[in-house]
Amino acid sequence: MASFFGRNLVEKLITLFFISIISFGVVMLAPGDPSEVDPMNPKFTKEDVERLRKAFDLDKPLYTQYYLFYKKLFTNTLKSYKDNQPVLKKIYERFLNSLPLFIVGTLLTWSLAFPLGIHAAIHRQSFFDRSTTFFSYLFISLPSFFLAYIMIIFMVKVFNVPVIGIQTFGRESAGLWYLINDRIWHVVLPSVLSAIAGIAILSRYVRGQMLEVIEQDYVRTAQAKGLPKDIVYYKHALRNALLPFITMFGLIIPGLIGGSVIIESIFAWPGMGRLGYEAILARDYPVILGLNFVAACLVLLGTFVSDLLYMVADPRISIYGERKD
């Protein structure tokens, strides 16, 4: 067990090292310089540029920059170019804002995709199956912001509720009931929108997986010996069909950053995706690289969690990566 953890940790650290090199190289070697963001500003003299370049270590050779950058990141002294705030603190604040969207979105995705997929698989070729198939393709193919704008118009016109931002501005002193209500309305649309594509994709996977299991001999045996359909499907078949999704549970963690850039920009939601977008616009390299690093850590953490879960759930898989049967 200890060797499994040890080897896994070493592997992940090596991966992380290469990721840090690649992302650093990509950002630093790109044409343009952070000190050129505001070239038209008359107060910005040549000496200022030099001073800034020195303050941010931009005048040193690349490998020194790389070393200094990650040293600062790990000692939490890395400052944003834009407002001189510590990068990790900024990311953490935005992470807390992204969290409710992510939790509600994930709950929606997982609680809807499974019933839909299972029902479609059991009633294969039925009207329900055909229509869920069609709608999942439709939602996978929609640009998310196209749907977002249509939904914003719909929500505002029909329900007359606020949808942009994290809460209504200037109403912070209102009663508790109002505040809770306000927060909920603001969370609904962005989380539904970020869940829709997930529901469409995940329900297809569930359906495929369920179909595969239903075809197997032991399910036929269970049917042949006269068990009620519900027990055959939901007890015998479902348990094995669910197995691969345990691994997916670890892989949703990185979704915190990746998919949220567009949705958070539309809804002016001060989360991690929007932080990344703002950092890109301002060429705020520490924040861009910091976010990339956090995202990579989340992915690696996710794969680690899913390995562990899989090991716990499927006794055929040993911790040494080989099958025991």
Add this chain to the structure above:
Amino acid sequence: MTEKNIKPPGRYSDESGLPPQMSRIQDFWHQLRENTLALWGLILLILFFIIAIAGTKLTLGKNPIMDPEQVRLVDTLKPPLSKANRQVLAPEDRPLFGIYLLGTDKLGRDVLARTLQGAHVSLLVGFISVGISVLIGIILGALAGYYGGYVDSVIMRAVDIMLCFPSFFLILTIVALLPASIWNIMVVIGLTSWPGIARFVRAEFLALRKQDFVVAAEALGLSKCKIMFEHMVPNALAPILVSATIGVASAILTESGLSFLGFGVPPPDASWGNILADGKEFIFDAPWLFIVSGTAILLTVLAFNLFGEGLRDALNPKLREQ
């Protein structure tokens, strides 16, 4: 009464040792025809190609029949089917037949002409970026699957590393830092989306590696390059085709997402993504801008997705036995 009499007629149902009754293509077509959604996808795709080709003929060149870049400040934000302003506009500045079939945008440019031009731009973005990622994916996947050992582990580690980046954020970062150009977008999307294809190709190669025809080719002393790319790759084409088809769809979506954030195909070139992104400012005053380009993207991406899934079912002999 043996079991094979019950099986449906098809290429793989024959266990008698006789050659199959249908050629591969006939069989493939037979399978595809049964799948209504995939068939619709194919029809939409053909329609889309015709529109894109017609679009290049109509909107490109020095004096195009429909000029997507013609600015008409007297006719801004006209709804669909409205007539051009005949008093002010010179005859050569007017749209085809003097009618804006799909309306105009904030600069009075003809939305129909821009949508037609956008069709071929979007197609170009989709195909070139997928071409790049397929090329890288095939080469790396083939090397990993054929050689195995440490070549395999190095390439697979690279795949793992690529998969650790949040892909849209990475694409956005690179595109935003590089100077704006349509070629950069294609190359960046291509360079970031090969890991999936490399994995598929590797898996196919691992299975093909031990088959007789590969062993025979090796025994004949063919060069390794020839064995990999002339003999093995054609046998691994099915999953490549499927993921390439779906890849085109996601590349078009990615381009529209980039356009929305202001880093898409730069003006004056029109792509569906940037028409849609421009339209968002006028969503109440000129909803047709938004609806026309959004529907165009939706239908095209849908067609690629449906056809891709249809391909997967039709090319997969394991699935059809059920």
